[in-house]
Amino acid sequence: MNHVTDAVIKAFTELYGAEPDGVWAAPGRVNLIGEYTDFNDGFVMPLALPHTAVAAVARRDDGVLRLHSADVDGGIVQLRADELAPLGSGSGGWAAYPAGVVWALREAGHAVGGADIHLTSTVPTGAGLSSSAALEVVTALALNDLYDLGLSGDRLAVVAQRAENAFVGVPCGIMDQTAAACCTEGHALYLDTRDLTRRQVPFDLAAHGLELLVVDTRVKHALGDGAYAERREGCEAGARALGVAALRDVPYAGLRAALESLGDERIRRYVRHVVSENHRVEQVIGLLDGADPRAVGPLLTEGHVSLRDDLRVSCEELDLVVESANAAGALGARMTGGGFGGSAIVLVESSASASDTVTKSIETAFAATSRTAPRIFRAIPARGAHRVA
Structure with a gap:
């Protein structure tokens, strides 16, 4: 484990009183070409960046969702998974993105209960590099693993997009979430946003x-x-x-x-x-x-x-x-x-x-x-x- 992972585990343990079940990472992205095409069923070509959102997560079976960000003041946000409801206004702050993923998974019929989540990110916010998609996808992947959902990367991207569209209230396309979930090292991702077929292009x-x-x-x-x-x-x-x-x-x-x-x-x-x-x-x-x-x-x-x-x-x-x-x-x-x-x-x-x-x-x-x-x-x-x- 590197020093970032060690620090995230240490912070999680101090916050929640026990070690996490695991640590996951999801990257930001930069788009080489194909802007404002993804919500038009078009073609895009993003690549993942080394900058990542990192999540230390532990499963909870009592329906309680606790969220904390190392990058935002405000302490732990506590919610109930079965009481989550769409904001529909683009509001709610950073916690809306991971909470939205829990809501989207449950809405899709997946038996996701609660979780303790500690997040930190090196993806610059407000820079057009998809910091929100990184938060969504890292949360989705962690819950996918902890609840044995068996969802592929492209399906996790759809869940993450659903969280941002319907829960947070931002009408984004599918590119950002797919890049975070599916890019591979050394490649750009050629994505057809209509049918989600994709090809890894050496870059x-x-x-x-x-x-x-x-x-x-x-x-x-x-x-x-x-x-x-x-x-x-x-x-x-x-x-x-x-x-x-x-x-x-x-x-x-x-x-x-x-x-x-x-x-x-x-x-x-x-x-x-x-x-x-x-x-x-x-x-x-x-x-x-x-x-x-x-x-x-x-x-x-x-x-x-x-x-x-x-x-x-x-x-x-x-x-x-x-x-x-x-x-x-x-x-x-x-x-x-x-x-x-x-x-x-x-x-x-x-x-x-x-x-x-x-x-x-x-x-x-x-x-x-x-x-x-x-x-x-x-x-x-x-x-x-x-x-x-």
Whole structure:
């Protein structure tokens, strides 16, 4: 066991008076390509990060659910499993995510009683790296093991998404939870969000002299509140207007005709983004399968322009990352996640001079505009949720 696991076990024991039954971990994720496509039955391509939510958990058979976070002040939250009810408002704080998983498992007919849970996480919150999905999936995996539910990773992802959609009240797609549950080390996950078929795609940028940087802008704008749901509603309206089940069913070759048939300019923009973004995912897959990851760079930038201009979910800080990185010689860059702040990704040559030049360009641009310095780190494809002790 490593020092993190030892510390989590020690903290659990001090909190609850006995050692946990085990310790589990689930990662955050960064999305290489495929943004705002998962709730349109489209294609996505996330990879897991080394940053994880870690849970020490003990089963209880009295229906009591006790939750504690090392990262949030407030002590132990105590609930009853049989009294959990959806919040439906995006409120409830951090405890709503693990509590929602218990509710979703029970609603699905699984005989889950109580548990003592102690959580800690190194996934940055508010950075668009799916800290909430990591909390959900690590809880789901722990309960799956402790209650012998026998659920596969993709089914745990569905449970976790159900918790966030119906219990917490956030209308997210399935990508984040599937990435946390199903990614494998050294790979990106090519996921069809309609039927949940997936393929692990080798993602060894170092072998090609490349690296992927994650730039956490450390900002989250209030404009993003409710904007995700509004984009989802607009995409669903577009699908209805075009007579398809989801925008995934609009072929890229037929995009121009589809746009010409729509009268609402906002809906046209949303449709154009989703259909073109699905096409970009397919292009990236082809390039990675053809061992040509350098050519992915321009598609990242193209995706950012679409997110900025058509979906309008970017912000000044994200645009500044993309512009300053590309001006300094990056191969491509784009925002990742829900937008209005959070993080961007940047594809760069892995030589010290190239990577340092791009990093310094981003930091200088933020300093010149009196913004908080961004947090910049390499994205190293990590494994999905697993038991660690």
